[in-house]
Every structure is written in structure tokens, then in C-alpha cells.
Amino acid sequence: MTDNNELAGSPEPVPESLRILAVYLERSLDKATSIVMMRHTTDACTVYVGDPENSREDLKQIGTITIPVANGILESTSSGANTVQIDGQVYRFVRSFAQVGGMAAVVFSTN
Secondary structure, eight states, X not given: OXXXXXXXXXXXXXXXXXXXXXXXXXXXXXXXXXXXXXXXXXXXXXXXXXXXXXXXXXXXXXXEEEHHHHHHHHHHSOSEEEEEEETTEEEEEEEEEEXXXXXXXXXXXXX
């Protein structure tokens, strides 16, 4: 388990990027679906909730994050199964990649 509150025995602050991811993961848990992150411009990623196997129009846009935040999320997680602790809450999810409407997407699935 990656414990971002206590790595290598010393307290370490949770990166803001993981706090932002936690907010989106909570929304995906509420909807029992996935978080889909797609880069539409050179300075921002759009965040959606929904099934990435459906069309892009079926996804619901829930936010926009900056590229540094998106990169922080990617650097703090890995492809495949992840378990991270963010501010005392444990999140288990799978990070994968998909094509949605011909665009590359990063998918965070909690179910």
C-alpha cells in the first residue's frame, strides 16, 4: 500500500494532486462509475465521470485540472491496481488507459 501520509517512516504531506484525485474518486464512488481524464488543450485536462467504453457524449464533465495537477496524479499513481491513503481515507482503484472518441484517456475505476 502506498501511504502518502507516512512514507519511509516519516510524515510527508499529501500532494495537492492526490487530494484533487480523492475528490473525483469520491464522485465516482457515488455514481458507481469511472473517472476519465482527457487532455483537450496544452494547459488543461478535462475530467469526466462515466463509462469510458461508451461514447464521449455519454460522459458527464465534472471538472478541469491543470497539466501540472494531472502530471502529479500520474506520478503519484501507477497503471494497474493502486491503494493510496489520502488524509486517513484509503482509496483502491485501477488506473488504465482507453480511447474515447478517438482521444487518449486515463481511467480511474473504483469498482
